[in-house]
Amino acid sequence: MANTDDDISRWHNANPGVFELWVNTWQDMVYNTALGMLMNETDAEDVAQDVFVALYRNSHTFRGEAAISTWLYRVTINRCTDVLRQRKRGKTWWGKREEPSAGDWITFEHPGVLAENKDHATVLFNALQRLPHHQRTAFVLNKMEGLRVAEVAEIMKRSVSGVESLLSRANQHLRQWLKNYYEAQVNTK
Amino acid sequence: MKEKITSSVEQAMNSVDGMQRAQAPGYLYAKILSGVYRRQTLTIWERISAFMARPVVTLTCIAVVVAINALIIFKGNAVPAGNVIASAEPVDFYSYDIYNAENMEP
Known part of the structure; x- marks a missing residue:
């Protein structure tokens, strides 16, 4: 049209x-x-x-x-x-742009996160910005927007199993990054 | 120590569970309308310059210009074999009459 x-x-x-x-x-x-x-x-x-x-x-x-x-x-x-x-x-x-690049530490606080989770959520958001783009998209739609895997698959024009795979890899990467981060925090104390 | 790290990782992973949607600021609708109005009042020159400013358009234009230049250069260099042989003979420039070239003896 x-x-x-x-x-x-x-x-x-x-x-x-x-x-x-x-x-x-x-x-x-x-x-x-x-x-x-x-x-x-x-x-x-x-x-x-x-x-x-x-x-x-x-x-x-x-x-x-x-x-x-x-x-x-x-x-x-x-x-x-x-x-x-x-x-x-x-x-x-x-x-030069003033916005942070993907590797910078961000102090972002999402207004919808519960007060007691804010510190941990900030660390998670820093891990999240280091994820590959499709994994980040799937994670945001599923975890932060609360969409079902089938809905995420429709939005991303992928199969349900493809989105499940993306979410699994996203969780794996996030856990690994968080583990390294908290280990470094313990070692510096 | 290891338990503490594992616990922190789990807390971070679960920190977005049950989170609320962030609410859009109250002025967003006014901002959207200003965007709609700005889009409607763009002059033809503003639309053309916005189109030309797109990286894809700029890069395509540069690629086309380079391709045309390359085509002209390569076509100009590709001299037929017969011409090359003919030009191998020495030319007596002093006896060459530019105004009467057709009547020159071979």
């Missing part, structure tokens, strides 16, 4: 308030996913803005709300991938 400005305006004029309802329904889902992937509030807000602007421009093409949530997850993950790629490059043509 052609994505012309006329089509978009016509749809929004014919369906007043629907876009605002969609934003209210899915903004926490998109923001939380982006926050889990990027571990930075400002970047997560920017990604959420981009995702909903894309939704605004594609509103007239959707048939059913189930398709929208899957689509939103996919676009969010893609946008986060772009941001992570930019961070990995580290520098832009006009100078």
